[in-house]
Structures are given as C-alpha cells and as structure tokens.
Amino acid sequence: MPSITIKLNGKAVSGEVEGRTLLVEFIRDHRGLTGTHVGCDTSQCGACVVHVNGKAVKSCTTLAAACDGAEVTTVEGLAKGTELHPMQAAFKEHHGLQCGFCTPGMIMAAIDIVKRNGKNVSEEVIRRELSGNICRCTGYHNIVKAVQAGAQNM
Amino acid sequence: MSQSATGVGASVRRKEDLRFITGKGQYTDDINLKDQAYAYFLRSPHAHAKIKSINTAKAAKMPGVAGIFTGQDIADSKLGGLICGWMIHSKDGSAMKAGPHPVLAQGKVRYVGDHVAVIIADTKEQAKAAAAAVQVSYEDLPHVVDASKAMKSKAQIHDVAPDNRVFNWGLGNEESTAAAFKNAAHVTTLNIVNNRLIPNAMEPRAAIGAYDSGTEGYTLYTTSQNPHVARLVISAFHGLAPEHKLRVIAPDVGGGFGSKIFIYAEEVVCVWASKHVGRPVKWTAERTESFLSDAHGRDHHTKAELAVDANGKITGLRVHTIASMGAYLSTFASCVPTYLYATLLSGQYNIPNVYAEVDAVYTNTSPVDAYRGAGRPEATYVVERLVETAARELKLDPAEFRRKNFVTQFPHQTPVIMTYDAGDYGAALDKALQINDYKNFAARKAESAKHGKLRGIGFSAYIEACGIAPSAAVGSLGAGVGLWESAEVRVNPVGSVEILTGSHSHGQGHETTFAQLVSEKLGVDINNVSIVHGDTDKVQFGMGTYGSRSGAVGMHALSKALDRVEAKAKKVAAHCMEASENDIEFKNGTFTVKGTDKKMAFGEVALQAYIAHKPGFEPGLKESAFHDPANFVFPAGVHICEVEVDPETGHTEVAAYTCVDDFGNLINPMIVEGQVQGGIAQGIGQALLEGCSYDDDSGQLLTGSYMDYAMPRARNMPAVENFKLGFTCTPCPTNPMGMKGCGEAGAIGSPPAVINAITNAIGVREIAMPATPLTVWQAMQASGAKKAAE
Ligand code: FES
Ligand code: FES
Numbered sequence: 001m002p003s004i005t006i007k008l009n010g011k012a013v014s015g016e017v018e019g020r021t022l023l024v025e026f027i028r029d030h031r032g033l034t035g036t037h038v039g040c041d042t043s044q045c046g047a048c049v050v051h052v053n054g055k056a057v058k059s060c061t062t063l064a065a066a067c068d069g070a071e072v073t074t075v076e077g078l079a080k081g082t083e084l085h086p087m088q089a090a091f092k093e094h095h096g097l098q099c100g101f102c103t104p105g106m107i108m109a110a111i112d113i114v115k116r117n118g119k120n121v122s123e124e125v126i127r128r129e130l131s132g133n134i135c136r137c138t139g140y141h142n143i144v145k146a147v148q149a150g151a152q153n154m
Numbered sequence: 155m156s157q158s159a160t161g162v163g164a165s166v167r168r169k170e171d172l173r174f175i176t177g178k179g180q181y182t183d184d185i186n187l188k189d190q191a192y193a194y195f196l197r198s199p200h201a202h203a204k205i206k207s208i209n210t211a212k213a214a215k216m217p218g219v220a221g222i223f224t225g226q227d228i229a230d231s232k233l234g235g236l237i238c239g240w241m242i243h244s245k246d247g248s249a250m251k252a253g254p255h256p257v258l259a260q261g262k263v264r265y266v267g268d269h270v271a272v273i274i275a276d277t278k279e280q281a282k283a284a285a286a287a288v289q290v291s292y293e294d295l296p297h298v299v300d301a302s303k304a305m306k307s308k309a310q311i312h313d314v315a316p317d318n319r320v321f322n323w324g325l326g327n328e329e330s331t332a333a334a335f336k337n338a339a340h341v342t343t344l345n346i347v348n349n350r351l352i353p354n355a356m357e358p359r360a361a362i363g364a365y366d367s368g369t370e371g372y373t374l375y376t377t378s379q380n381p382h383v384a385r386l387v388i389s390a391f392h393g394l395a396p397e398h399k400l401r402v403i404a405p406d407v408g409g410g411f412g413s414k415i416f417i418y419a420e421e422v423v424c425v426w427a428s429k430h431v432g433r434p435v436k437w438t439a440e441r442t443e444s445f446l447s448d449a450h451g452r453d454h455h456t457k458a459e460l461a462v463d464a465n466g467k468i469t470g471l472r473v474h475t476i477a478s479m480g481a482y483l484s485t486f487a488s489c490v491p492t493y494l495y496a497t498l499l500s501g502q503y504n505i506p507n508v509y510a511e512v513d514a515v516y517t518n519t520s521p522v523d524a525y526r527g528a529g530r531p532e533a534t535y536v537v538e539r540l541v542e543t544a545a546r547e548l549k550l551d552p553a554e555f556r557r558k559n560f561v562t563q564f565p566h567q568t569p570v571i572m573t574y575d576a577g578d579y580g581a582a583l584d585k586a587l588q589i590n591d592y593k594n595f596a597a598r599k600a601e602s603a604k605h606g607k608l609r610g611i612g613f614s615a616y617i618e619a620c621g622i623a624p625s626a627a628v629g630s631l632g633a634g635v636g637l638w639e640s641a642e643v644r645v646n647p648v649g650s651v652e653i654l655t656g657s658h659s660h661g662q663g664h665e666t667t668f669a670q671l672v673s674e675k676l677g678v679d680i681n682n683v684s685i686v687h688g689d690t691d692k693v694q695f696g697m698g699t700y701g702s703r704s705g706a707v708g709m710h711a712l713s714k715a716l717d718r719v720e721a722k723a724k725k726v727a728a729h730c731m732e733a734s735e736n737d738i739e740f741k742n743g744t745f746t747v748k749g750t751d752k753k754m755a756f757g758e759v760a761l762q763a764y765i766a767h768k769p770g771f772e773p774g775l776k777e778s779a780f781h782d783p784a785n786f787v788f789p790a791g792v793h794i795c796e797v798e799v800d801p802e803t804g805h806t807e808v809a810a811y812t813c814v815d816d817f818g819n820l821i822n823p824m825i826v827e828g829q830v831q832g833g834i835a836q837g838i839g840q841a842l843l844e845g846c847s848y849d850d851d852s853g854q855l856l857t858g859s860y861m862d863y864a865m866p867r868a869r870n871m872p873a874v875e876n877f878k879l880g881f882t883c884t885p886c887p888t889n890p891m892g893m894k895g896c897g898e899a900g901a902i903g904s905p906p907a908v909i910n911a912i913t914n915a916i917g918v919r920e921i922a923m924p925a926t927p928l929t930v931w932q933a934m935q936a937s938g939a940k941k942a943a944e
C-alpha cells in the first residue's frame with residue numbers, strides 16, 4: 001500500500017492508502033474530518049468539494065494517492081480560530097443553508113468561484129459555475145446571495 | 155408580536171448554522187462505533203421474480219465477512235414485516251389489501267432494488283465484494299410498472315390483490331356531482347399525469363444498529379424525521395425489543411422531504427443483525443440505492459372534470475385517479491392519494507359538489523409514499539390546471555375567474571371533509587397581481603418577442619391542510635396513530651432553558667425558531683436556550699416532523715409547556731417576595747408584585763425554585779405538555795409564474811416568479827422565505843426537469859443517477875431580482891401563535907403555475923410534466939406555435 005503525505009488544513013499528515021482509496025475516504029475515514037460529505041456516486045452533487053493546491057476539486061473523484069505532497073483544505077480548515085471565513089459568515093447571514101448537508105461543498109466551491117472570477121462575480125456566472133453543486137433545500141436563491149456577499153468580503 | 159430582536163417575528167440568524175458552516179455537523183454517516191461492521195444489501199436486479207435458491211456458501215468464506223442473512227433467516231427469527239399505518243376501506247367496505255412486506259425478500263422479489271440479502275463484513279469493500287459472490291437463482295415473472303396498466307396486467311404482485319388493486323375508494327357525493335355535470339353550461343376535462351418523483355434529500359439514508367449484550371438493549375442511529383415513531387414500529391411490529399430497550403437517535407439529518415418519515419428495511423435489518431454478528435452494523439446508501447429504494451412520490455393518473463354554470467360559477471369537480479403504491483405499502487402510503495389528496499379538491503373555491511374516486515394499485519416499482527406536500531400537490535395540480543383551462547376556454551381572465559369563485563366566508567365547510575378556518579384569498583391575489591405587475595404583462599411579452607422568445611403567464615391559487623393533525627380526525631379516517639406533539643421545558647438553576655421536543659429538525663431551523671418562542675415568552679436570551687430533539691432516550695414520546703406540523707403543533711405544545719413554567723415560576727416568585735400569587739405579574743422576563751416595586755428576574759426565580767429555601771412550593775422548574783390540535787391549519791396563497799420559451803429549441807426559462815402566502819403570523823420571516831424558495835425549486839423541478847422513469851419492457855429504473863434524473867440546479871431558478879415573495883396574514887384561530895405551516899406550500903402551489911405559464915406561452919391546452927425542451931418542442935410542432943412566433 002502506498003504511503004502518502006498531505007498537508008491537510010495546514011498540518012502534514014501521513015497515512016497508508018490503497019491505490020483505489022478516494023481522497024474523500026482519506027479525509028473522512030482515515031482522518032476523521034467529517035465535514036466533507038458524499039452525496040452521490042456519479043460526481044454530480046458537489047457535497048465533497050475540497051481545495052487541492054488551492055483549486056476546488058471533487059474529492060469523491062480524486063484518488064488519495066494522486067494527492068501525495070499536495071495541500072488540501074477542507075471546510076474545517078477555513079476559519080481562523082473562531083473567526084469565520086467571509087464565505088462561511090455570508091452563508092449564515094444570508095440563510096444560504098437549511099439542512100447543511102450540501103453546505104461545505106457549496107462554500108468550498110464558492111470560494112473557488114470568487115478566486116477565479118473576482119469580487120464582483122455576476123449572478124449569472126455564480127449560477128453557471130454552481131452547476132456541479134446540488135442543494136435540495138434552499139432553491140439556491142439565498143446561496144447565490146451569500147456567494148455575492150461573501151465575495152465582497154473576501 | 156414582540157419587537158425584540160430575538161422574539162417572535164424577527165428574522166434571527168440561525169443558531170444551528172455554526173456547526174454546519176464549519177463542518178461540525180453530525181450526520182449518521184459521520185458517526186462511527188467501536189468495532190463496527192458494514193452492511194451491504196444485495197438487491198433484486200429483476201422487477202418481479204421468484205427466488206428459486208440463494209447460495210451464500212462461497213460468499214461466506216470471503217475475506218472479512220461477518221455474516222450473511224436472507225429472508226429465510228428473517229423468517230426463522232420471526233422478525234415482523236414492514237407495515238402501513240393507515241387503514242383505508244374501499245367503497246364496498248372491504249379493507250385495503252396489504253400484502254406482506256418482509257425486510258428481506260421471502261419467496262419473491264417485487265421491484266428492482268428489493269432487498270434480497272444482507273452481507274456484513276469488516277469493510278464496505280469486503281461486504282460489496284462478497285455480495286457479488288452470492289448466487290441467487292431467479293425465475294422471471296410478468297411485471298407491470300405503469301400504474302395505469304396495473305389493473306389489467308398479467309402480473310400479480312401480491313396474492314391478496316388479484317387485480318393489483320389495493321383499494322377502490324371514494325369521497326364526496328357522487329350523485330349530486332353527477333347532477334352538477336349534467337346541468338353544467340360548460341365542462342372542462344383534462345387527463346393529467348402527476349409525474350413520479352424521487353425525493354433526493356442530499357444526505358443519503360443511513361443507519362447504524364448496535365446491540366449491547368450487557369444491557370440487552372439496542373441503539374439505532376438513523377436518518378429519520380420521526381425517531382419515536384421508528385422506535386414504536388420497530389418495537390411493536392418488528393418485535394425486536396420493547397421500547398425501553400431500544401434507543402433511536404436521529405442526529406443531524408440532511409433533508410427529508412417526507413422520504414425519511416418511513417421505516418425502511420435497512421434500518422430494521424441493521425438493528426437486528428447487530429445482535430447476530432455481535433458488533434455494531436453500519437449502512438450508508440450509495441446514491442444509486444437512494445434512487446432505487448427510497449420511497450418515491452406522486453405518480454397519479456387522473457381524469458379530471460370541472461363543471462361551470464352559465465354565470466361562470468363552478469358547480470362541480472370530479473376526478474378518477476389511479477395512484478401507484480409501488481410494490482409494497484410503505485408506512486403512510488395509503489393516506490396520500492386519499493385523505494391528503496381528495497380532501498383538498500375544493501381548492502380555494504366554493505364548489506358545492508365534489509366527488510373523487512381513487513384506485514390505488516401495486517406496481518413493480520419502489521414503494522410510493524409522502525413526498526413534500528403529499529397528496530396536496532396532486533390535488534392542487536388538478537384543481538389549478540382545470541380552473542386555468544376553464545377560464546381560457548370561457549375567455550375569462552384567469553385571475554378574475556378564480557376571484558369570482560373564491561370562498562369568502564369563514565369558517566367554510568367543503569363537500570370533502572375540511573373546514574377552512576380563516577383566510578382572505580382575494581387579498582393574496584391582489585397582492586400577487588401587484589407584485590407581479592400583471593397589468594404590464596403584455597409589454598413584457600412584447601419585449602420577450604423582440605428577443606425571439608414566447609412569454610407566458612400562469613397562475614396557481616393553492617390551499618393546503620397541514621399542521622397534521624387532529625388525532626380524533628385522523629383516527630376516524632383510519633390512521634393507526636394520533637398526531638399530537640409534545641414538549642418539555644427544563645429551566646436550569648441559572649435560568650438557562652433546555653427544550654426537549656418531539657419535532658425533528660432536518661433543515662427547518664427549529665433550534666432557532668423554538669428558541670425565539672422561548673425568548674418571547676420567558677424573556678430569556680435565545681443564546682441561553684438550547685433545543686434537544688431526535689433522541690428517544692432524552693425526549694418524551696413525540697410524533698416528529700412532516701406535514702408542516704412543527705410550528706402549528708410542536709410549537710403549540712411548547713407554548714403550553716412554557717405557560718406551565720410561567721405559572722409555576724409565579725408560585726415561586728410569590729413565595730420569595732411574600733406576596734399573593736394573584737398579585738404576581740410577569741413581563742419581559744421579570745416578575746413584579748402588583749402595586750409595589752418588588753421584582754425578581756426570571757433567572758433569580760429559577761435559582762430559588764431549585765434552592766428551595768422558602769417552603770411552600772414543590773422544588774424545581776420543569777414542565778411538559780402534550781398538544782393535540784383542534785383542526786388542521788390552512789395556508790393558502792397565489793403563485794404567478796412567467797416563462798420564456800425558445801421556439802427553436804423548446805427550452806423554457808422561468809423568467810419571473812411571484813408567490814404570496816398567507817401563513818398567519820410568522821415566527822421567523824427569513825426561515826419562512828427559505829422554506830418557500832426551497833419548495834418552489836422542487837415544484838419547478840417537477841414541472842420542468844424531474845421525472846422518474848421505469849422501462850415498461852424490463853422494469854428497470856431508467857433514472858437511477860444524477861446523470862439521468864434531472865435535479866434543479868442554480869441556473870434553473872429565476873434570477874434573484876425576478877423571484878419575489880410576499881405575505882398576507884389571517885391569523886390561524888386554533889393556535890395561540892396564530893400560525894400556519896409553511897414547509898410544503900412552495901412545492902404544492904408551484905407546478906400548476908409553471909405549466910399554466912408554458913401552455914399560455916405556446917398556446918396549447920395540455921403539456922405533460924416534466925416539460926422538457928423536447929416535450930415543449932414537440933407540443934409546439936403539433937400546434938403550430940412556432941410559426942406564430944415567427
Ligand atoms: S459526492 Fe462528490 S460529487 Fe457527489
Ligand atoms: S441545505 Fe440541504 S441540501 Fe443544501
């Protein structure tokens with residue numbers, strides 16, 4: 001079994017994984033960080049989105065072994081102590097979540113969208129770029145508002 | 155209504171959010187027990203087949219396997235089957251025909267995804283690998299997946315129901331309704347399919363069963379909307395353990411929409427098997443399994459008719475509906491196409507004659523049960539499609555035709571059981587027309603035409619009955635349980651408050667709204683209030699969350715318990731301040747003695763209640779209450795949808811959406827709006843995108859993943875500035891908060907508004923849901939609408 005070392009939320013962690021172990025399994029099952037969720041088996045829902053070397057990826061479709069040496073950030077790694085990341089704060093302020101299951105993936109995807117498109121990212125771009133993230137609760141209305149507001153504070 | 159920043163009526167930001175936005179939520183799959191094993195369910199690949207043999211010998215020797223069980227093991231251990239808790243009687247008086255529903259198939263399988271065996275191993279991968287080595291020999295049987303064909307099919311799904319008919323039920327006056335149609339000046343008839351949907355809460359179902367040989371008790375962690383009901387059923391009907399030896403915990407639950415009300419085979423098997431393998435047993439559905447085996451929704455096939463007299467007054471409404479129940483009767487399946495459906499067929503209208511006849515049928519598909527709205531969306535779709543179509547046929551303005559027929563006097567007794575208690579349907583219509591800017595629709599249509607788009611407008615004036623439900627009423631209609639709710643208020647010596655409620659939050663925000671009511675009534679800061687739910691060892695018996703009942707029923711129980719706390723605290727305060735109890739007043743968290751300057755804060759009184767140094771009262775400050783509502787509550791409102799159709803492709807965009815709801819008084823407008831937005835997204839999903847499809851020939855589920863089943867995504871919803879909500883308010887007279895339920899209304903009201911808009915845009919009478927680009931394009935080709943646009 002290959003051994004990998006990942007900088008996970010700023011801390012170097014090592015572990016043995018099978019070749020087929022997915023990044024999400026490494027995060028949830030090996031490291032016990034359960035904020036990253038699994039909502040589907042076809043890479044469609046985005047509940048599993050994390051950042052690998054600063055880019056949003058679906059951790060359900062990424063092999064853990066392929067992330068050897070990478071920096072991985074999960075939703076648990078966003079806040080600085082008790083200070084929330086602006087995107088986290090915006091989701092709360094704008095009621096961008098209900099059951100919370102899609103939320104970690106939404107927040108991770110949203111941060112990536114803002115990084116690539118800038119503070120003034122349009123509603124249209126947000127909606128298009130969120131097409132890989134499904135939310136069954138909110139109807140997206142408040143998620144879009146949250147992303148726009150979070151962008152302003154990032 | 156208070157003006158306080160955290161009391162009733164304030165858009166308080168949610169207390170529960172912190173853990174969800176930081177990844178600290180605890181959903182069932184996030185929980186891991188020491189030494190747990192993993193279950194994998196081997197499912198039927200056939201729609202209908204006899205099981206000739208199952209050979210597990212080879213699989214049992216595979217690495218890591220801890221146990222393999224089949225229907226025979228279930229039968230040997232006399233584990234009871236899954237039940238349907240609502241008895242329906244046919245018109246001829248006979249009881250509904252409920253076939254057996256073992257938790258693992260016995261003798262035959264009845265749908266693709268039916269549970270054949272469970273394989274338990276050290277890891278998920280090992281369980282799955284061993285499942286592939288289980289040899290099952292099947293003999294194919296004829297199958298039927300289309301409800302409209304079930305009664306004439308060669309397939310015989312259950313012995314008790316030779317024609318696959320579960321019941322033939324009726325409601326209303328058949329004769330007077332027939333007379334109304336005979337005398338009608340105009341009759342509108344529609345054949346309507348309410349498309350089958352798959353609920354798709356984003357958290358897949360999951361369960362962990364754990365047996366403790368020391369206490370001889372079981373614990374079940376499960377994705378449930380009603381853990382006490384799960385415990386009751388698993389105890390009383392499966393016979394696994396008495397209730398005091400079974401603890402059911404529903405921790406954070408990632409959405410339900412009805413699909414997590416029901417008791418499912420997997421959770422029962424995990425609990426049962428944990429004793430057999432001597433280890434906790436965990437199962438988490440893969441999304442494909444959710445598609446295959448979560449209870450589906452809708453699937454109604456209806457002939458609907460509306461009778462109108464020469465003055466434009468509706469005189470009768472009649473439906474015949476065939477409703478699919480799937481292969482087995484799920485927990486509440488039978489009440490959905492009956493008492494949750496036909497009782498709403500009068501809509502917002504004064505219709506003197508209504509008659510509904512419903513044939514519920516078995517099909518070789520996943521069981522069908524309540525999905526957001528449950529019966530009421532189906533009723534609303536029938537009524538609002540009929541009314542809109544009739545208005546167009548009569549060349550009347552659809553808004554004014556509705557207004558002319560609105561119920562205006564309350565209480566109003568409909569011909570189909572319900573007594574509407576309060577409402578002002580005209581006010582909601584006026585407000586919706588104003589927000590939508592109806593009078594300028596023609597200008598918007600012209601503007602769309604300039605861009606080559608066909609713009610259409612559609613209405614829906616929905617009413618629903620929720621706050622489910624008066625126990626006596628549902629009991630007389632066949633429910634096997636009462637539908638009251640309970641609450642307990644524990645005031646701690648320092649004055650902080652813990653609320654234990656039988657309601658369960660899986661996105662609704664109870665930790666905030668329930669705390670707001672406490673803050674309002676006791677004057678306690680909401681940060682000093684915590685809400686405990688979802689654990690049968692902590693919370694006294696409760697009925698859970700569905701049917702938009704947590705506010706109207708759950709909070710009513712809480713309100714009662716808070717009144718009792720106040721009454722007890724007044725006694726304590728009277729003793730402490732050496733005054734007569736009658737002279738104690740309580741306001742904004744302070745007890746005062748009338749006519750004096752003596753006062754005590756709520757926290758001080760709480761402390762004294764526990765210190766109990768002043769004799770004369772029973773120590774402690776903790777009260778509980780059960781509440782059974784006097785009636786349903788009746789939210790109502792108006793949806794107006796505007797669509798733009800691309801005549802080249804049939805692609806439909808929701809260009810603007812207006813929704814005005816009367817939910818009575820609102821506890822937290824921000825949360826209420828969120829519920830409405832989410833519900834409308836599901837309704838737009840049903841109207842434009844979602845359709846569960848089984849292949850007639852093979853009986854296979856064709857829409858078994860997000861690649862095949864179209865979920866609404868962010869870009870399917872109207873732009874923020876074009877999605878407008880409004881409220882009117884007639885307080886509900888049967889609860890002290892004056893509130894009505896808001897959880898389902900969005901999903902109930904929206905599908906007909908969208909379809910009415912599309913039919914208006916392209917000038918056709920009927921179009922099937924989901925109105926995909928292909929469906930719309932074909933309808934346009936057939937009607938020549940494309941040409942008209944050119
Ligand atoms: S779990 Fe990764 S996309 Fe659904
Ligand atoms: S908040 Fe429940 S799925 Fe998005």
